[in-house]
Amino acid sequence: xxxxxxxxxxxxxxxxxxxxxxxxxxxxxxxxxxxxxxxxxxxxxxxxxxxxxxxxxxxxxxxxxxxxxxxxxxxxxxxxxxxxxxxxxxxxxxxxxxxxxxxxxxxxxxxxxxxxxxxxxxxxxxxxxxxxxxxxxxxxxxxxxxxxxxxxxxxxxxxxxxxxxxxxxxxxxxxxxxxxxxxxxxxxxxxxxxxxxxxxxxxxxxxxxxxxxxxxxxxxxxxxxxxxxxxxxxxxxxxxxxxxxxxxxxxxxxxxxxxxxxxxxxxxxxxxxxxxxxxxxxxxxxxxxxxxxxxxxxxxxxxxxxxxxxxxxxxxxxxxxxxxxxxxxxxxxxxxxxxxxxxxxxxxxxxxxxxxxxxxxxxxxxxxxxxxxxxxxxxxxxxxxxxxxxxxx
Numbered sequence: 173x174x175x176x177x178x179x180x181x182x183x184x185x186x187x188x189x190x191x192x193x194x195x196x197x198x199x200x201x202x203x204x205x206x207x208x209x210x211x212x213x214x215x216x217x218x219x220x221x222x223x224x225x226x227x228x229x230x231x232x233x234x235x236x237x238x239x240x241x242x243x244x245x246x247x248x249x250x251x252x253x254x255x256x257x258x259x260x261x262x263x264x265x266x267x268x269x270x271x272x273x274x275x276x277x278x279x280x281x282x283x284x285x286x287x288x289x290x291x292x293x294x295x296x297x298x299x300x301x302x303x304x305x306x307x308x309x310x311x312x313x314x315x316x317x318x319x320x321x322x323x324x325x326x327x328x329x330x331x332x333x334x335x336x337x338x339x340x341x342x343x344x345x346x347x348x349x350x351x352x353x354x355x356x357x358x359x360x361x362x363x364x365x366x367x368x369x370x371x372x373x374x375x376x377x378x379x380x381x382x383x384x385x386x387x388x389x390x391x392x393x394x395x396x397x398x399x400x401x402x403x404x405x406x407x408x409x410x411x412x413x414x415x416x417x418x419x420x421x422x423x424x425x426x427x428x429x430x431x432x433x434x435x436x437x438x439x440x441x442x443x444x445x446x447x448x449x450x451x452x453x454x455x456x457x458x459x460x461x462x463x464x465x466x467x468x469x470x471x472x473x474x475x476x477x478x479x480x481x482x483x484x485x486x487x488x489x490x491x492x493x494x495x496x497x498x499x500x501x502x503x504x505x506x507x508x509x510x511x512x513x514x515x516x517x518x519x520x521x522x523x524x525x526x527x528x529x530x531x532x533x534x535x536x537x538x539x540x541x542x543x544x545x546x547x548x549x550x551x552x553x554x555x556x557x558x559x560x561x562x563x564x565x
Contacts, residue, residue: 192524193507203228204416206542208519215519216547218537220416223386223494224466225542226456227416236417236452243447251278251433255444263450264421266457271384271392272402273423277432278445282381282409282420283309288436289377289407289422290317290346297343301335301374303327303360305353310379314348326353329364336372345374351394352382355528355536357495359387362398369404377405381420382495385413385460391467404428410449415456417449470494470541473548477539480552484559494539498555499532505562506533512558518551 188194201209204227208217226232239259249255260278267276279285286309290300298319302310305326314321322339324331332347339345347369349360360378369376380393388396391413395403405428410419422432432439460466474494482488487499500506506522513520513535524533537551 203233206540206544206547210519213517215514215517216543216550218518218520218539218543218551220538220540221382221412222416222540222542223413223470223538224456224460225540226414226459229415229456229459231459232415232452232455235455236448239448239451243451245448246446247444249444250440250442251444252440257444257447257450259447259450259454260444263445263454263457266454267408267421268423270390270457270461271380271406271408271423272395273406273425275426275429276421276423277429277436277439278450279420279422279438280442280445281411281418282379282407284438284442285407285420285422286310286313286379287316288313288438289405289432290314290319292432292436293405293428294319294344294346296320299335299339299342299345301332301339301345301347303349303353305355306348306350307354307379307381310348310350319346327358327361329361329368332365333368333372336368336374340372345372347374347376349376349378350382351378351380352387352493352495354382354495355523355534356489356497357491357493357536358489359383359394359397359491359493362394362400362403366400366403375404377407378403379407381407381409381412382493384408385456386467386470386494389464391460410453410456413456414460415452417452417456419445419449419453466541470539473541473543474539476545477537477548477551480548481537481555484552484556486555486559489534496537496539498535498537500535501531501533503533506535508562509555509558510535512561513554516554516557518554520551 204220204222206217207214247255264276264278290313294317296318300314300319300321302323303326304323322335324335352359383393385391387393405424407422478488478496489497500509510522520535520537522535
């Protein structure tokens with residue numbers, strides 16, 4: 173290995189370690205659920221995206237187990253070769269039905285979907301207008317296209333409109349936003365975005381990864397939550413509320429989906445989704461649509477915990493989504509509270525720079541419909557004891 177490259181990497185890692193510490197993967201045992209085994213401890217889990225509690229649902233697991241026996245582990249081929257199975261088409265139709273689109277196309281993950289959608293649809297004569305807090309996968313996907321990019325201030329409709337006015341020479345303009353922003357848990361102002369898109373003859377793409385299955389009466393996502401008929405292009409994941417397995421998708425008009433099948437590189441040049449995971453996702457979508465009580469319980473759990481943490485004096489960003497951002501600004505405070513929570517038996521992660529801006533450190537608490545009232549009370553008590561312990565230190 174080149175000595176200069178190794179030296180530079182070592183120096184940079186040492187500097188990062190001294191400044192913020194190096195990330196280490198948490199090794200957990202057992203299925204995803206409201207508790208996790210970590211280093212021999214049982215922790216109440218407030219760190220996963222398993223919003224509906226379907227990752228360990230017996231019906232979901234049983235459907236995957238049966239599919240594993242029928243289809244095997246994987247297909248060892250891309251969709252355009254011999255990797256496609258009937259279940260892939262069934263799942264794409266089910267996703268389109270859930271979100272109200274004409275069609276959808278599967279990817280290995282929503283990260284891949286976001287990497288593949290922009291370059292396939294846009295060219296050098298086009299303009300992308302992107303929210304400043306969009307997910308990293310959207311940012312990276314936009315970088316892969318030759319289109320011009322203008323970033324507008326987070327949810328700032330005036331700034332977005334200035335960009336739309338400025339870019340009227342473009343062949344196409346595409347407004348890009350998360351439906352739910354994963355660091356703050358706030359929801360994009362979708363009705364106003366749709367109005368601006370229509371006014372300026374632009375298209376709208378929404379990454380609904382944290383909304384699909386969660387928001388709306390049937391779990392269709394942000395558009396259903398606001399009563400908006402549809403968005404032009406929707407990307408999303410099967411790895412959060414919809415079973416937590418793997419896979420992502422793009423949904424929209426058939427012409428968009430067919431274009432992606434023909435030219436989207438992450439779709440063409442990678443293996444098809446494992447059939448057992450596709451079957452599990454199909455089962456999860458059916459459960460999510462049929463059991464509205466899961467979303468009702470999730471909403472109630474979220475409201476209770478938000479209120480309890482606010483009553484304790486914590487600065488909780490307002491909202492309704494089960495991403496609950498507890499702001500602990502400055503230095504290592506968020507990290508210290510997260511460590512104190514773990515000592516109390518609750519698992520939630522601190523987020524600091526560069527994941528969030530310096531000075532905006534927080535703990536992200538993620539609520540599930542599967543959390544019991546006792547577990548929610550346990551979390552609130554752990555936050556109370558963490559604050560007392562740090563004050564005494």
